[in-house]
Amino acid sequence: MSKFDIEISEVGPRDGLQSIAPIMTTADKKRWIKALADSGIPEIEVGSFVPAKVLPQLADTAEITQFAKTIPDLTVAVLVPNLRGAEGAIAAGADKITIPLSVSETHSLKNVRRTHEQMLQEVREIRALIDTLPVAERPKFEGGLSTCFGCTLEGNVPEDKVVRIAEALMEAGCDEVGLSDTTGFGSPLQVRRLTQKVWDAVGKQNLTGIHLHNTRGQGLANALAAVEVGLTTVDASMGGIGGCPFAPGASGNIITEDLVFLLESMGLKTGINFERMMIAREILQQALPGNIELYGFTPDAGLPKGFAMATPQF
Amino acid sequence: MSKFDIEISEVGPRDGLQSIAPIMTTADKKRWIKALADSGIPEIEVGSFVPAKVLPQLADTAEITQFAKTIPDLTVAVLVPNLRGAEGAIAAGADKITIPLSVSETHSLKNVRRTHEQMLQEVREIRALIDTLPVAERPKFEGGLSTCFGCTLEGNVPEDKVVRIAEALMEAGCDEVGLSDTTGFGSPLQVRRLTQKVWDAVGKQNLTGIHLHNTRGQGLANALAAVEVGLTTVDASMGGIGGCPFAPGASGNIITEDLVFLLESMGLKTGINFERMMIAREILQQALPGNIELYGFTPDAGLPKGFAMATPQF
Numbered sequence: 001m002s003k004f005d006i007e008i009s010e011v012g013p014r015d016g017l018q019s020i021a022p023i024m025t026t027a028d029k030k031r032w033i034k035a036l037a038d039s040g041i042p043e044i045e046v047g048s049f050v051p052a053k054v055l056p057q058l059a060d061t062a063e064i065t066q067f068a069k070t071i072p073d074l075t076v077a078v079l080v081p082n083l084r085g086a087e088g089a090i091a092a093g094a095d096k097i098t099i100p101l102s103v104s105e106t107h108s109l110k111n112v113r114r115t116h117e118q119m120l121q122e123v124r125e126i127r128a129l130i131d132t133l134p135v136a137e138r139p140k141f142e143g144g145l146s147t148c149f150g151c152t153l154e155g156n157v158p159e160d161k162v163v164r165i166a167e168a169l170m171e172a173g174c175d176e177v178g179l180s181d182t183t184g185f186g187s188p189l190q191v192r193r194l195t196q197k198v199w200d201a202v203g204k205q206n207l208t209g210i211h212l213h214n215t216r217g218q219g220l221a222n223a224l225a226a227v228e229v230g231l232t233t234v235d236a237s238m239g240g241i242g243g244c245p246f247a248p249g250a251s252g253n254i255i256t257e258d259l260v261f262l263l264e265s266m267g268l269k270t271g272i273n274f275e276r277m278m279i280a281r282e283i284l285q286q287a288l289p290g291n292i293e294l295y296g297f298t299p300d301a302g303l304p305k306g307f308a309m310a311t312p313q314f
Numbered sequence: 315m316s317k318f319d320i321e322i323s324e325v326g327p328r329d330g331l332q333s334i335a336p337i338m339t340t341a342d343k344k345r346w347i348k349a350l351a352d353s354g355i356p357e358i359e360v361g362s363f364v365p366a367k368v369l370p371q372l373a374d375t376a377e378i379t380q381f382a383k384t385i386p387d388l389t390v391a392v393l394v395p396n397l398r399g400a401e402g403a404i405a406a407g408a409d410k411i412t413i414p415l416s417v418s419e420t421h422s423l424k425n426v427r428r429t430h431e432q433m434l435q436e437v438r439e440i441r442a443l444i445d446t447l448p449v450a451e452r453p454k455f456e457g458g459l460s461t462c463f464g465c466t467l468e469g470n471v472p473e474d475k476v477v478r479i480a481e482a483l484m485e486a487g488c489d490e491v492g493l494s495d496t497t498g499f500g501s502p503l504q505v506r507r508l509t510q511k512v513w514d515a516v517g518k519q520n521l522t523g524i525h526l527h528n529t530r531g532q533g534l535a536n537a538l539a540a541v542e543v544g545l546t547t548v549d550a551s552m553g554g555i556g557g558c559p560f561a562p563g564a565s566g567n568i569i570t571e572d573l574v575f576l577l578e579s580m581g582l583k584t585g586i587n588f589e590r591m592m593i594a595r596e597i598l599q600q601a602l603p604g605n606i607e608l609y610g611f612t613p614d615a616g617l618p619k620g621f622a623m624a625t626p627q628f
Contacts, residue, residue: 155620185618187579188538216618217572217611218579220531221538224502258531265501265532297531304499304530306469 005268005310007233009043009209010036010256012284013064014079016241017057018048019252022289026060030067035283036238037068039276040311041256043075043096043233044068049085065092079144081112086126090139099123100144100180103165104151107182116165120172127173143169143177144211148194150185159194163201176206178233181222184215184252188225195229209233212254213243219254220262227268234259238277238284239294257281261298269311274303319582319624321547323357323523324350324570326598327378328393330555331371332362333566336603340374344381349597350552351382353590354625355570357389357410357547358382363399379406395426400440404453413437414458414494417479418465421496430479434486441487457483457491458525462508464499473508477515490520492547495536498529498566502539509543523547526568527557533568534576541582548573552591552598553608571595575612583625588617 013033017024024032029046036044046068047061061078068076069092077096080086089097101119102108108116123143130138147154148162166177179194191210198207210226212219212235223234236256237243243252257277260270278299285294303309327347331338338346343360350358360382361375375392382390383406391410394400403411415433416422422430437457444452461468462476480491493508505524512521524540526533526549537548550570551557557566571591574584592613599608617623 150618150620152619155618183618184615185621187576189580215611215615216575216579217534217569218576221534221576224535224538255531261530262501262532262535265530266503297529301498301529304464304469304497305466306464307499 003269004042004271005232006227006263006270007042008256008259008270008272009045009077009233009235010041010238011045011211011235011253012237012239012241012256014045014047014058015243015253016237016239018055019242020057020288020290020292023057024287024289026063028287029060029064032280032283032287033064033068034071035276035280037071037074039280040270040272040314041277042073042271043077045077045079045098045235048079048081049088050081062088062092065089065094069093080126082122083125083129086129090129090133094139096140096142097126098142098144098178099126100146101165101169102146102151102182103157103162104147104154106153107147107151110153116168120168123169123172123174141173141175142209143174144180145169145177146180146182148179149181149190150183152183159197162194163197166198166207167201170202170206176208177202178207178209178211180211181213184213184218186212186222187218188221191222191225192229195226195231204230207231209235211235213252214240214254215252220258223254223259223262227263238281239296241288241292241294255296257296257298261303264309264311265307267310271311273311273313274309275313317583317585318356320541320577320584321356322570322573322584322586323359323391323547323549324355324552325359325525325549325567326551326553326555326570328359328361328372329557329567330551330553332369333556334371334602334604334606337371338601338603340377342601343374343378346594346597346601347378347382348385349590349594351385351388353594354584354586354628355591356387356585357391359391359393359412359549362393362395363402364395376402376406379403379408383407394440396436397439397443400443404443404447408453410454410456411440412456412458412492413440414460415479415483416460416465416496417471417476418461418468420467421461421465424467430482434482437483437486437488455487455489456523457488458494459483459491460494460496462493463495463504464497466497473511476508477511480512480521481515484516484520490522491516492521492523492525494525495527498527498532500526500536501532502535505536505539506543509540509545518544521545523549525549527566528554528568529566534572537568537573537576541577552595553610555602555606555608569610571610571612575617578623578625579621581624585625587625587627588623589627
């Protein structure tokens with residue numbers, strides 16, 4: 001019996017902290033990441049290998065990655081925007097590196113000033129770099145299909161375009177692709193339809209994860225659609241921090257705590273101990289700079305009377 | 315082509331306002347209800363026929379009901395706790411009256427100091443009263459299955475008990491029953507399973523509605539499950555007000571604005587004009603006493619660029 005039915009990938013240390021101007025100390029990040037792992041969260045996106053002047057909040061990503069790698073059984077994921085970032089990620093020992101590619105080229109040009117072809121060239125170079133490593137040391141290399149449910153600049157993003165970019169990412173050397181509702185445009189129908197279309201193009205084993213936002217309150221409804229259609233990794237952020245760097249304070253990411261309750265209430269094991277997750281939340285609340293308000297309904301309400309987590313509590 | 319795929323029943327004027335200690339003026343209630351109806355919301359629960367000393371916030375329910383009845387095409391719903399309340403509702407001309415019955419008898423005794431049998435006797439007497447009216451003047455009479463997903467006092471509520479109470483309500487004279495997740499315990503699996511079990515017992519045509527809470531953030535995921543299993547009426551509250559009278563400020567009800575976005579994003583017509591709904595929200599914000607914060611992600615984020623409502627906008 002597997003420990004997980006659904007793997008939650010906690011993105012708060014990267015997506016959450018990059019959205020908050022004040023900088024969490026390296027020591028606090030380590031405490032928080034350790035507590036997250038202790039609660040049973042199987043994967044944590046611990047940072048992003050971008051220049052410190054772009055995101056000073058994540059300037060310690062190499063050190064954090066190395067620290068996280070000392071935690072047993074934790075998948076240490078990082079974001080990289082390009083080959084240079086991948087070099088840093090590999091040097092630090094990351095288990096998984098994700099390069100986001102905006103399916104909306106307007107968004108790609110605005111965000112990273114690169115065309116699709118330029119981004120695909122980065123992917124090819126990262127693949128070549130990874131292939132120089134011994135097989136056992138190669139990180140998993142994911143291409144993130146950003147803005148694949150719609151774009152704040154372009155509006156509708158055609159699904160056939162998402163499929164083409166997914167194929168191009170795989171051809172350029174990614175091990176897998178992931179769906180990302182960067183803008184919070186997605187609906188449950190889109191989640192199902194797009195998952196199926198990308199599966200048809202690149203194979204079911206090569207798309208297992210989704211990154212959802214709660215921009216219009218639809219995050220957990222979309223997560224429900226995602227896990228029921230058969231995706232098995234769902235990104236979420238403790239306290240719902242982050243997900244929307246251009247709208248500080250707005251809840252962007254779906255909330256880890258509420259996602260865990262939703263999944264466990266359906267009998268889906270996340271491998272997470274609820275009380276320990278609350279300890280990690282407490283550490284985050286204490287360490288989070290800038291008096292940012294944490295979101296989350298389940299932490300306020302507590303678990304229902306008589307509720308049994310599907311995950312055996314350790 | 316029907317105007318609606320899903321009918322939203324707005325419960326804010328009853329469930330929302332009863333949860334807030336300060337009292338909204340009768341004039342403001344009328345303005346808000348008119349604006350809600352103008353936005354296309356097909357059904358509004360405008361109040362509760364309870365003694366004014368119990369809920370002074372709803373003391374003007376008779377006047378509000380009479381006012382709402384002057385609005386064309388609006389279904390005017392009210393809550394009644396007993397025969398006496400039903401007499402008031404019928405005198406005021408309500409189109410639909412709902413008597414809530416807590417499937418958890420502990421909760422029933424604590425909340426209305428009545429056993430199940432005493433509540434069923436009220437139902438029989440209300441049925442007898444309704445049957446004295448000319449057929450065209452009879453309100454629809456619903457039995458609300460409160461705490462049917464679990465109880466803060468009893469914990470688990472057996473599904474077979476929900477089914478038995480649903481049958482008993484129909485036998486005692488209700489025209490239909492509705493599911494109510496009073497405590498915010500429900501999961502999408504429970505929503506589907508319980509809907510099917512009650513359908514099997516009382517017939518699909520006699521259970522069409524559900525009242526969900528967002529206590530643990532699961533509200534819209536449960537709504538997704540509800541509409542996809544085939545329920546067609548979903549309660550919601552503008553700004554998410556109410557739903558949890560014993561925890562002021564807590565978001566209990568699911569948020570009308572976000573539910574509308576979710577449904578319309580799936581191509582399900584609610585009959586609602588989004589901009590007019592925002593006007594109704596603005597009126598609520600101005601009229602709401604006590605500086606209560608309105609919830610709602612979609613009002614903050616706005617509709618996605620290029621988004622087309624499934625409902626033709628009037």
